[in-house]
Amino acid sequence: MTANPIKPSSSPARSNKSRMSGVERREQIVGVARGLFAEKGYESVTVEEIAAVANVSKPVIYEHFGGKDGIYAVIVDRELNRLIDLVSSAFDGGGARSVVQGAAEAFFQYIEESEDGFRILVRDAPTESDESRYASLIRDFAAQTEDLLAAQLTQNGFDKETAPLYAHALVGMVSLTGQWWLDAPQRPNRETVVAHLVNLAWNGLKHLEPQPKYAK
Template sequence: MSGGERREQLLGVGRALFAERGFDGTSVEEIAAKAKVSKPVVYEHFGGKEGLYAVVVDREMDRLLKAVTDALTTDAGYRRKLELGALALLEYIEESTDGFRILVRDSHAGTGQGSYASLLSEIAAQVEHLLGKELDQQGYDEGFAAMYAQMLVGMIAMTGQWWLETSRPRREDVAAHVVNLAWNGLGRLEARPGLDPRRRARERERRERRQEKAQAKAEKARERALRRQPPLAPGEIAPLEA
């Protein structure tokens, strides 16, 4: 096995052990035994457990940052970019479960890495300028881009932690519901959110037709009520409508 291949093997072994047991629960002895090498081989490639852990964390962060950034820089509308960004994070969680479990643990002080919250802040910093451009185009103050980036990344990341343990519903449905809340707010939630813009357009048309029918029905009811009112006596003033 070449030096590069051995290094990749140790990274894979360490990644799996760190995900299962955490930094403090994993020893160099376990890493070496799992890889079927001696302890000095681990020290030769990484200088110790801390160096191996730092490389694992850096790789996972790079992979996650690239996935989210690629999604947010696609040629799509504002809402679609948010959907793709949420979906990218959820895809990472589902397809790189060990990596996500490592990131959600508080990183060990000896590695120079921060806590999960600081890692999320780094992700948010990567997308802040993208959100700033979108906010400016939508007529909002781009000075709030940093705050909105923290809100969006935090909301999706916390939902991702919950979803990692439940595995339900599908990641596409989770992304649709998260963006539904972020886009519409609690006061205007869509009953059946989805990632397909054509489906949303059809749902919007149906909702508008229902609203028009409801307004027409209310207008007819008001007209019937007015017709049932007794005629005004001479000099009587009609009451104001509520």
């Protein structure tokens, strides 16, 4: 599946732009830039292109955002906050299996409802610091999962020191599967993907060997 093509702007013509408030104009520009970044990537989009599709002048872009980096930062902040809100709620309570399923369900719900946003989060970024923000978020989710797994491992007589390893493996599995699912030629529905992920994760955890050996 490819990113949705950018549709011609339905905003008022340049001569009528005064009808928009500053907040409305800002949101319009963000919406246009979000679609362009998702379709073409950050490096391939120019301020001139954003202005043309939004039907505004370049100075308007600079007035509201200071440039392309400013628009990108606003979009990334919004997408990260939405993803955090969805996934974090899964850690609020319940048993280990329900947390694993809830977190995976929330993650794929975000992808399904915000494909353009997810594309922006996982593809090219303007600076190393921006590029690390999604990775940092994934590490935060892994840390929360680690606490959950430590208790589960201890309860079942396993070494809780392995919790960070398993937590990052689980979260990485969900994240990479999400990227695959976004563009899968024959994309299974969300519930099917989540069910298989939970099956692999949960049943794998249930049958862990206390002292696994490297097979030579």
